[in-house]
Amino acid sequence: MTAPASTISRAPATRADFRADLGLAIGLFVGAVLSAALGSVAGFYGTDTVDIQWSLLYGAALTLPLALRRRFPEIIAIAVSLAFFIGMSFRIPEVYVGNIAVFIAFYTVGAWVDDRRRAVIVRALITVGMFLWLLITTFQAATAPTDDGLSREGVFSPFVAYMLIQFLVNVAFFGGAYYMGDRAYASALQRRALELRTAELEREREVTAAQAVALDRIKIARELHDVVAHHVSAMGVQAGAARAVIEKDPDAARTALAGVETSARSALHELRQLLETLRTPDGGSVEGSTLSLDDLGELVAHAQENGLPTTFTVVGDRWSVPDLVQVNLYRIAQEALTNARRHAGPDASADVRLRYERDGVELEVTNTGRVATVIRPGLGLVGMRERAAASGGELEAGPRPRGGFRVRVRVPVRSDGPSPVPEAAAPATADRVTVGEGSAL
Secondary structure: OOOOOHHOOOOOOHHHHHHHHHHHHHHHHHHHHHHHHHHHHOOOOOOOOOOOHHHHHHHHHHHHHHHHHOOOOHHHHHHHHHHHHHHHHOOOOOOOOHHHHHHHHHHHHEEEEEEEEOOOHHHHHHHHHHHHHHHHHHHHHHHHHOOOOOOOOOOOOOOHHHHHHHHHHHHHHHHHHHHHHHHHHHHHHHHHHHHHHHHHHHHHHHHHHHHHHHHHHHHHHHHHHHHHHHHHHHHHHHHHHHHOOOOOOHHHHHHHHHHHHHHHHHHHHHHHHHHEEEEEEEOOOOOOOOOOOOHHHHHHHHHHHOOOOEEEEEOOOOOOOOHHHHHHHHHHHHHHHHHHHHOOOOOOOOOEEEEEEEEEEEEEEEEEOOOOOOOOHHHHHHHHHHHHHOOEEEEEEEEOOOHHHHHHHEEOOOOOOOOOOHHHHOOOOOOEEOOOOOOOO
């Protein structure tokens, strides 16, 4: 999750930024030395000038600290401002590079200080100090007993106009530096937030891709378990029956072995359909491979043929159910019957009931027989719960008070109206009873 905007700080300066600052400081130092030398020759302050060594020292104090402006922006801004004040007070003939250095230092505070309150305070102190200095120098110039300089005659004398220009220039100078620094910091925060969001989206994409792969693996494992466990369980029962009667009743043994062959062919057919489904570009089911609730009759008949007496009851008028729900309910019934055949004992029987309600469909599979002392949730129960959850339903599985085991799943699905299914749709081999809606299970 991306951090709130108030907690995001701009990205730290890079080595390239520090190298650029060093180059800027050296370039401004050279410019300050040349400007001071030319200003001395031009006589900016007449004959009242300082020695060249003081100009060199002033230029160094004014510009070289800018090499560290991104590391210590507040300290550098105050140091450069003090150097500018001292240089102007001692009439060092350099008036251009100093303004540039102060502007850059002032701007840097706004652009690089993450503590915005401290950035405002530092810039406010520098601005107030500079304007107090300007007021003092203006007052001194206005009250100095001399006739040199601009005329002071009239309400709007040349002297007053010059002082107003000085104030307006300073307002534009510090106001522009303040605004540009804040805008630079805001832009840096936006870039930083975009970088963080991009990195977060990349992590989410990787997690989503990994989850998709994991879900596909779980889905494939569940499908393989449902197909293989059901048919292999039936093949084991049939093979055991054939071995038991192969010497006494060869015909019965051949019948049982034929059942093994049929189960093997069915398993291969369903595995082939599963593989074809996985090979389709969109991962959808291929034609003829989708199971439905209409196939529950054949599933019950298969359970009967493999030694598990099973009844099948449909409650209510049938209506259209989404394909995904039909497949999942079929597989849940298949797994429940497989578990009953494997664990309930030789004398067990099962009952499959499918109820169509106005706001959902419910499947219940119960069986008689023994129940394991300790119920361990194997892959079958896990797969049934996953299928129920994938359909938006809930599954209950556990021993019954009167013996045996019960699996019940209910999926809330809204009916668009009854869609009766002809009786011919039910296989003749299944015990199928249809009762009116509202009857007790």
